[in-house]
Amino acid sequence: MTEQTADAVVRRTVTVAAPVARAYDVFTSGMASWWPKDTHHVGPTPAEAVIEPFVDGRCYARAHDGTETDWGRVLAWEPPSRLVFAWLLTPQWGFEPDPALASEVEVRFTATGEDSTEVVLTHSGFERYAEGGETMRAQVDGAGGWGALLDLYVSALR
Incomplete structure (x- = not known):
């Protein structure tokens, strides 16, 4: 482990034109509406994220x-x-069943207006x-990583 890895986080912030409850709902129960069906999966494709x-x-x-493939x-x-x-995936994109050995994703939703939500x-x-x-x-921070996925999420809320 390098010091850079120990201190590293990937953080993305977007503001969406939706009330906080809808922003949360589309991100979670509506994930299949924005997560790519043919990429970003470790199992067979096409697939829906759940x-x-x-x-x-x-x-x-x-x-x-x-077929259901846990991630x-x-x-x-x-x-x-x-x-x-x-995030129960290894750096080689295999399954890691132990959450203590996996990375973690936190998503916060904060109302910034009646129809506006900041998503971090x-x-x-x-x-x-x-x-x-x-x-x-580097992979989740790079092209095709969280930035691209959040762009798809924002588009699903339009």
Whole structure:
């Protein structure tokens, strides 16, 4: 582990034209409306991204053939203000069943007006990986990472 990995977080902030409850709902129960169906999955594609709406709920991809592939576990479910999930993927994009060995994604939703919400996504914990934490951080921070995914989320709210 390098010092850079231990201190590294990926943070993205977007403001959406939606009330906070709708912003939370589209991010969570509506994830299939914006998460790419043909990419960003570890199982068969095309697939829909699903988050079960409770603590210890699964985050998984459901493929067109019914195959379900886990990629996360809900750690905090606090509608409409906060969601935290363990990112149960290794830097090699394999499944890591132990949340203590995985990175973590927190998403906060704060009303900035009647029909406006600030969404702050923070992906941290890259130092938990025995190897490849900096690689994982760079991938989720780079082109096609959280920035691109949040652009799709914003578009789904229009």
